[in-house]
Amino acid sequence: MSEVSVLGYIKEQPERLRYVFDHKDVFIQPFLEAIKNKKKILFFGSGTSYNVSLLATYYFKHLCHMDAQAYYPNVFQYYEQPDWSNTLQKEDILFVGISQSGTSVSTCEVMEFARNHGYSTLALTGNLDSKICEFVDTKVHLLVGDELLPPETKGYTVSVLTVYLWAAALAELNNDKEVDDFISQFQTVIDESEDWYERNKVTIVNSSCLYAMGYGIDYATAIEAQLKIGEMLRLPIVGYEMVEYSHGPTMALNPKHTLFMIGSDEVEWNQMLTYRKAFQHYTDRVHVITCKECEHDERDLVFSVKTNKYLAPLMYTIPFQFVAAKGAKDIGIDTAINPFEIALAHYDE
Template identity: 45%
Template sequence: MAEAVDIEQTVLGNVLDQPEMLQAAFAARESFATPFVAAFQAAPVSRVVFLGSGTSYNVANLAASYFTRIVGVEGTAPYPTEFTNYGAGVDPGVTDPSTILCVGISQSGTSISTCGALEHARAKGYRTLALTGYADGRVATLVDAVAPLLMGVEITGPETKGYTASVLTVYLWAYATALATGAVSEAEAEAAVAAAGEVTARFETVVRESEEWYDRNRTGLLHSTRVNILGYGIDYGTMLEGVLKVAEMLRVPTIGNLVEEHVHGPTYALRFDHATLFIGSDEAEFERMVEIRNAIGEHAPGAHVITCRDFPGADERDLVFSVKAGVFLAPLLYTVPFQFLAAKGGKDVYIDTNVNPVPIHFGHYGEA
């Protein structure tokens, strides 16, 4: 478990610390995989509801996709207040509430909306589990089981290490659960875990290539009056995290969308000085994404693809990682360039990314 300590941190320092953190988390994976699988198998599960706000919501979105597509059990990711107030994410026809597993994700363990959702879940008779970096946080008192989030120490406002640690966690949860339930074979599960080990072992390269991408595109990116971030498939959650990071640290107007939906209206607002960043998931829409990127690039040259997949026409604007990852593991890589655009970009335009310009806090217990 992480322990709060009195040290000075920067967001950029945390971005650079991710390779070491992820390798340590991967080595200790049984500490968070075992309690999750035990909670999942305690009784039949018809649906897993992942709950979190901010960065944790973006992780929840990925987790819901993982469980639907890998485990074969429906995963949903409603916003916590929508779940609490309107029943979002849960089939109203469910007759046995114990078949619903609600998973609260809160790095600090103090998110007001997530804690409220878990209290609501227990009142409804749903089973509950928390993923948190602090075993003594409020969220841990509201659930049936706790799994540790092994992100190390992160006391900056914007979360980077916590996001990548959470993505690694829910990826490994999905394969451990799928193996336990027979949804994947032992060979498939072992291959998925080995792939995660290889990527975490090479994450220094991911970080270096992401920073090099930012550095060579810095001028255009920092002169953009708007940033569009587009994704699809499994990386819808990655798109959400990219939007959050750029908006909260670089502090320029930032819009996120599905690639295909972006051409149904938003392109009317495209200007020459807009940057458009495409997350190139190796899924059905990839070729269509490249086609749209090329069309947008004719009108606004700041059109960039971030991907693990080689493609014709890639140039200096793009980031094609030399570290290759499958479709479900690639989200671990794809957020890093957005972290550099946000954290290093903010630093380069003299923004203190640790300071909230609106000194009013509502999101967490204990905030003044």
């Protein structure tokens, strides 16, 4: 059992991911039943759950060749439609709301909207008695266990593994051994991430601004990094799509800026290496995080654990969790306390 702290939950992840994988039928079977005969899937969530939704759309489009979209719930409800082409029937579309607590106001509202308009609805939540379950046809248990503090760390990785296994099952990948082997090495991911933070912490926590850059599948990882570091370390940070960062924001670069570049196994890999070299002319605080072999130094984290680009986001988020949680601890922030006391985003739990 982990200690009740963000760091405790971070370090629990190898054990928790093993539990999720070993009990995958609990959440795969009801999902496969709900998705049967559907042509489109819409994912909704806020905060961490939105970032998971982005990854989910990548999985379903690239692995299952299925139309998939992710939305912030309120943006969808006010400005979007399930099918702008008007070629699909309501029974062709599945609405999926992701909420670890099940109390996210905007996600509950969009699921209620969907159900009231005759669409199939599914909730992925850690609490099957929560508010969101009042508005769905199918309740799927997120096997995260307890996470009693506001920043969601193991909640993110458990959610990512869950939606990946959904897509893998629908696509009939039959890659259980690959996933099993990867999870078996997750303690190494934790250890290497913590070691990387310790050798770079002085410059990271003394930065005037931080940028997390991702491309392809790991744009979602970049904005999850933005969220976690903003929640806990509370320094200015922006998550960017890597190429978009070069269109203007580079003009603000200075030696006290820290850049994290997520080296995904996508077509932009060589472009990322070129960008790194260019950025190093303006700041030496440039860190590449990857499992692909490349020229690197102590600033970089090249994981010894190797996996495919679909599973890699699970480990690429871990170093950012340490930056957020250990960084906060190192500068005297108590991550167990939410300094923003006005309730806006969640129903009372």
